[in-house]
Amino acid sequence: MIPSFLILLGCELAGEAIRILLRLPIPGPVIGMVLLTAFLLRNGHSNDRSIVAPSSLDILSDRLIANMGLMFVPAGVGIIAETDLLRAQWLAILGGLVGSTVLSLAVTALFMHHAACRNAGHELPAPLAGPEGIQS
Numbered sequence: 001m002i003p004s005f006l007i008l009l010g011c012e013l014a015g016e017a018i019r020i021l022l023r024l025p026i027p028g029p030v031i032g033m034v035l036l037t038a039f040l041l042r043n044g045h046s047n048d049r050s051i052v053a054p055s056s057l058d059i060l061s062d063r064l065i066a067n068m069g070l071m072f073v074p075a076g077v078g079i080i081a082e083t084d085l086l087r088a089q090w091l092a093i094l095g096g097l098v099g100s101t102v103l104s105l106a107v108t109a110l111f112m113h114h115a116a117c118r119n120a121g122h123e124l125p126a127p128l129a130g131p132e133g134i135q136s
Contacts, residue, residue: 001056001059001060003056004056004057004059004060005060007036007039007057008036008057008060011032011033011035011039012028012029012032013032014031014032014035015027015028015029015030015031015032015033015034015035016028016029016031018031019031040057
């Protein structure tokens with residue numbers, strides 16, 4: 001389980017380093033998740049011995065998810081500490097939450113639609129196919 005934890009921490013640290021070095025506006029943990037995904041995809045398709053067993057990552061992720069509630073305690077304390085700011089800016093915060101949720105759902109739906117069409121070998125609808133009518 002320690003090698004799995006080191007891989008998770010290494011991906012997060014690499015994501016932070018990439019964000020700082022390239023001055024990207026993307027959070028380091030998001031870049032780390034992309035790196036972890038690439039690592040897992042490469043690790044799953046290689047014929048050589050894998051660095052860490054997928055079952056070890058599975059056990060670690062199950063334990064982290066089981067204790068995920070503890071990760072929200074600092075955020076909850078921060079919200080309670082900033083109630084005056086929340087009262088003053090509630091409309092902007094609500095607009096940002098609703099807008100980002102709708103945008104996330106739309107991007108996810110378009111991505112899944114594109115992936116499903118590509119996997120099924122179907123032609124994409126004209127608005128999603130691109131200017132030249134590229135087929136997936």
